[in-house]
Amino acid sequence: MxxxxxxxxxxxxxxxxxxxxxxxxxxxxxxxxxxMLLEDAAVGDWVLLHAGFAIERLDPEEAEKTLALFREMAAAGPDADPDPDADAAEPQ
Amino acid sequence: MPIPIPMPMPQNRSNPFEPFRDPAAAAALIAKIRGSWDGPPVRIMEVCGTHTMAIARHGLREPLQGVAKLISGPGCPVCVTPDGYIDAAIALAEAPGVTIATFGDMVRVPGTRASLERARAGGADVRIVYSPLDAVTLASADPAREVVFLGVGFETTAPTVAGSIITAQARGIANYSVLPSLRTIPGAMALLAADPDVKIDAFLCPANVSAIIGTDAYRPLVEVCGLPCVVAGFEPLDILSSVLMILRQISARTARVENEYSRVATPAGNRKAQALMADVFEPCDADWRGLGVLPGSGLGIASKYASFDAGRKFGVAVLSTPERPGCRCGEVLKGMIDPPECPLFGNACTPESPVGACMVSTEGACAAARRFGIGA
Amino acid sequence: MSDEVILLAHGEGGKRSRELVEKTIAARFANPLLAPLFDSALLGEQAGEIAFTTDGYVVTPHFFPGGDIGRLAVCGTVNDLAVCGARPVGLSCAFILEEGLPLVSLERVLDSMQAAAREAGVAIVTGDTKVVERGKGDGIFVTTSGVGVIRNGWRPRPETVRPGDRVVLTGTMGDHHLAVLIARNNLAIAADIRSDAAPLNGLLLPAVDRFGGAIRVMRDATRGGVGVTINELAHAGGVRIVLEESRLPVSQTVSAVCEILGFDPLFLANEGKALLIVDGSAANDLVSLLAGHEFGRDAAIVGEVADGPAGVLLRTRVGGLRAIDYPAGDALPRIC
Structure with missing residues (x-):
């Protein structure tokens, strides 16, 4: 299905x-x-797989940051909104 | 960049998305969302089939009821593919010596007279593949047949289609071609945002498309329409935390691009994939089922790869076809009505026998509403 | 003799036919009810209501990890009897063989059928063999029928299902479906998944003996999977059923393949799993009993019957709620 x-x-x-x-x-x-869609793929890399292609690399450090952000969002009191610009938004 | 990197995701063979589905974190996020908003429900449009499916599959509408209304826009590539394309695909399928290779989603889509499923029952050679490269393999295995891949999709799929053409060319496989129906998302979002009939407060920007085009692609959109745009991953915690980010932007009366999906999507996107697309494709006008022709919103095969363009190769044209009477898919795709408000929904139009675009694909708003029911 | 193949002559009623039936087939299934090779098997007098079922098997490939078309054909029919509370008394099997089928393939299927029948404690007591021209079959099709006897007056009573009842699933979902799909070798996927094809009479009949009418109804969750079967139960009983996603057993490997291919394990076929609806007060004891059997190790309470209009809802792991409806038909070829 x-x-x-x-x-x-x-x-x-x-x-x-x-x-x-x-x-x-x-x-x-x-x-x-x-x-073929990635520059310099290496064994051990996490990638995003779509239609038989690795279409982009997945950054484990960013993944960990996002998970930490979930924990932080979930833990803080009624919407404290620590600093919207300090989160994962718009990485340089 | 092959430096050994820390692996935060479980390495014990369990699935890497598990942390993004943690029930306790989800419950806390839902509570947080509900506690942080007391205005009228915020109308958030997602324009990505994967979001549509994830929201439906994980039942996320129900816990957000009254706070956020998640509206499925034109994010399903199958849904926005017009009848005329299916007719062209069937005409090719019925030509002698032609094998059609397609993603499974396409086979039940009705054209003006039949579907590929019907054509197959009538003797046409229609194969379901999981990758455009599988279609190239089919072509290479049987040089006597012409293999035509139905290249339907957005920027996520477009580079894979381009990749298949480059691969076929490199391997000298001349009996492979693509019938393209590729579309680009940001232009459609801009059109929706500018449409006075469309009443939305924010966009949940697609995960996989953004991995290719980059999150900066939404900056012009934000500047023009002034709506918060959050690029969201497709796991439940991604979607919930993105909803919270949107609520925070609205509370703060700001509108900017935020990237919740930073583990994959970068500001610039996948440049190699972009370069490949720029080489193989050229922009064209595209007919979106339910929305009409949007200038420059499609990707056609560039003339230097004309021999891989099934349209040119076989002289098959995709004709414009009128919408079906009574079908309100356009309004569903614009978020103006909910699927059950369409008089055909569940009556004349069902997943088994779809009339409109949105019922056709499993990713469609109506099919998801029908299939997953609650709160859709 | 290993390169021997099935010929049209094997189906023409002459010497070759007789040889095939007697030496290849009947010799393997050898049992007193089959031995006379009468036109009907005579099953003797039976005490209790007679259950009778039939099913055709066309799976491709014929052999896959965890089973083959023969094991499937025996287990499927035994299970159709078992979920009606019936002890299997005798099975029939009818083969449609395609000209050119290697004899060793047939022999392998027959051996597997006999092994499964022995496992289920039932004999294959009658049968038929036809051969069709090359190109008119897929090597081998099998149809099995089964006669069983219901014990202790139990029978499926979907109309007695009521709010407060629990839904019990005897084990993990989707193993058979994916084992067959992967064995077709066109998904570019490698995964260690084995079909769950198994006879369930040894698992289910002791439960019927012990819990009787507290078990309202049982169904094997084959084609369409748990999702379709539970809908059929909900609509037959006119009740609302709420499943808990977190309680539904799925192996990690099946779950990973589902993520890769976009499948919902709820709608994948099983060949050794049953759904039971049971009185709430008996549910835990039932699960303990089932879990003591090798085919019920992962048995779990997966949901309950609630008030509300007929249908099935799923409480998702992340706390969402959605309806589970019949699927609209899918793009996948047959797997059972």
Whole structure:
């Protein structure tokens, strides 16, 4: 039962690489993917997978910042809004 | 940049999106959203099929009821693909020696006379693929047949289609071509924002499209329309925290581009993908089902790659076709009415037998409303 | 003999037909009810209501991790009996073979059917074999029918389902569906997923013996998966059912493949899982009983019957709520 094949993109990790073709892994499942849309893909990179292509790199540090932001947002009292410009907005 | 990087996401083979679906954090965010707003419900339009599906799949409308109204705009590429394109695809499918390769979403979409599913039942060779590269592989495996990939999508999919053309060219595969129906999102958003019928307070900007085009692409839009634009990831916590960011902007009476999806989307986007698109495609006018022709909002295949353009190769034209009588998809796509307000919804128009664009794809606003029901 | 193939002559009623039936098929299924090769199997007198079911199997590929078309054909029919509370008494099997099918493939299927039948404690007591010209079949189609006897007067009573009842699922969702899809080898995906094809009579009938009418109804969640089956139950009983996403068992691997391909595990087919609706007071004991059986290890209470119009809702893990409706038909080929 296909839910959303066409717009589907998911995070996965490159575990093998040869030329423009990679094997990516997600939750113990592996799949072939092209890395021709990325500059300098490397084994170990997290990527966003869409229609058989890694379409962009996923930055684990930014992911961790976003998760920290969730925790912060969820923890603070009734909307304290610490500093809207200090969050992940508009990275330089 | 191949420096060893810390891996915050679980490495024990569990799924990397789990932290973005944490129930406790979701509950806290929902409480926060509900506690931070006492005005009339804020109308937020998402323009990304993945958001439509995520909101529906995780049931996010119900807990936000009364605070934020999430409206599904023209973010589903299948939904905005006009009848004339399907007719052209079917004409190709019925030509001798032609194999149509397509994402699964397209096969049930009705054209003016039939769907690809019907054409297949009538003997046409229609194959479902998960990647345009699978279509190139089909072509390479069977040089006697012409393989035509239905290149339908937004900026997320466009570079993959471009990639397939470059790959076919590099491998000398001449029996591969693409029938393009590629569209660009920011222009459509600008048009919606400028439409006096469309009453929205903010945009939830797409995740995957933004990964390609970059978050700076929305700056001109914000300047013109003055609506908050938050680029949001497609996990439930992404969407909830983006809603909170929007509420904060509205409370502060500001409107700017914020990027909740900073783990993937950067201000400049994926330059390599952009360069590939610029090489393979050229802007064209595009007919959006429900919205009409939007100048410069489409991507056609550039003349130097004309031999990979199925339209040119087989002399097939995508004709404009009138909207179906009674269908109010245009108003649904603009967020003017909710799916159940259309008289055809659930009666003449169902996922099994769709009349309008929005019921056609699983990503469509009406299909999601029908399929996931509650609060849609 | 390993390169022997099925010929049209194997279906023409002559010597080759007899050889195939007697030496290849009947010899494997050997049992006293089949042995006389009468035109009907004589099952003897039975005490209790008779249950009778049939199902056709056309799965491609014929062999996949965790099972094959033969195991499926036996388990499917045994399970259709089991969810009606019936102990299987005898199975029939009818083969439609395509000219050119390697004999070893047929033999492998037959061995698997016999193994599954033995596992279920039932005999294959009658059958038929036809051969069609090359190109007119997909190697092998199997149709099995089954006769069973209902124990202790239990029968499915969807009309007795009422608010407060619990929904119990006997294990993880989607394993069979994905095992078959991945075995087709055209998804460019590698994942360690095995079909759950299994006979459920040993799991379900003791539960019926112990809990009787407290179990309102049972269904195996095959084609259309848990999502379709639970809808059918809700509409048959005219009740609202609320499932809890966090309680629905899904293996991590199945869940990852679903993310990659955009599938909803609720709508993936299973061949060894049943849904039961049970009186709320018996639910925990039922789950304990099921969990003690190898095919019920992951059994869980996954939802409850609530007040409200007939239909199915899902409380999502992140606290949302959505309806679970019948799917609109999908782009995937058949998997069972």
């Amino acid at each position: 296909s839910l959303y094949a066409m717009c589907l993109a998911i995070p996965a990790r490159i575990i093998e690489l040869s030329d423009q073709s990679a094997v990516v892994e997600i939750g113990g499942v592996t799949r072939e993917a092209s890395v």
